[in-house]
Amino acid sequence: MVAEERNIAADVLKAMAHPIRLGVIEVLADGERTVTELYTELGCSQSMMSQQLKILCHQRLISIRKEGTQKYCGLCNRDFLKLFDCMHTHLRKFLHFKDQSACFCDD
């Protein structure tokens, strides 16, 4: 990966690196959802959700399709769902390390 690609990749990752946005991706893995369904299910305000969806859309992580007065959101790239598996494993290890301070971080 060259430097310029790393800049773009960092932006894509940054778009995922937020609890609500991760939640959106996770929920959409199960299939399309309305904006209202998303903010209801994830427990945030409508405004908040609208802004987060825009960020995800910008990085082409989700696509948005208009149908009448509503918008349906879906995943653009199911490939990234692998990340949740990695993350689950990592969280187990991470919490494990945290307990035992088995890592050479000084805190």
Added chain:
Amino acid sequence: MVAEERNIAADVLKAMAHPIRLGVIEVLADGERTVTELYTELGCSQSMMSQQLKILCHQRLISIRKEGTQKYCGLCNRDFLKLFDCMHTHLRKFLHFKDQSACFCDD
């Protein structure tokens, strides 16, 4: 994933979501490196690298081993290297979409 896990996962992703930190992970995929080797290879200041390494270490993405006056960094979790494959594919698609504005984002 429950809400609390998503908070932690977001922090881990945030730690990866930076050009230099992505670079570090990519370089370390090839094997251990000294701090000096890292900031030389990635073209940033020593201070910058030290701070970025701390962030990666905090999230247990890398481990740091002291040997004399130097420190050797290595990957904690090669599992996340999958991410680079996903990302490569995504960048191809992303740039493609960008050209054709084939996504329903309104900008």
Added chain:
DNA sequence: CTCGTGTATTATGATATTTTTATATTCAGC
């Protein structure tokens, strides 16, 4: 046309991240 529902935008303050500069620490070799 107007009303209600679904969604987007804007503004704002609080907080966090980024980057640089300067200084400190640590340790091996002499």
Added chain:
DNA sequence: GCTGAATATAAAAATATCATAATACACGAG
């Protein structure tokens, strides 16, 4: 004990992100 190389920390300014509140827009039903 000094010196120099490797690394860490602190402080500060610029910028970005987060979250909320208020308002605007779009559109179908009646």
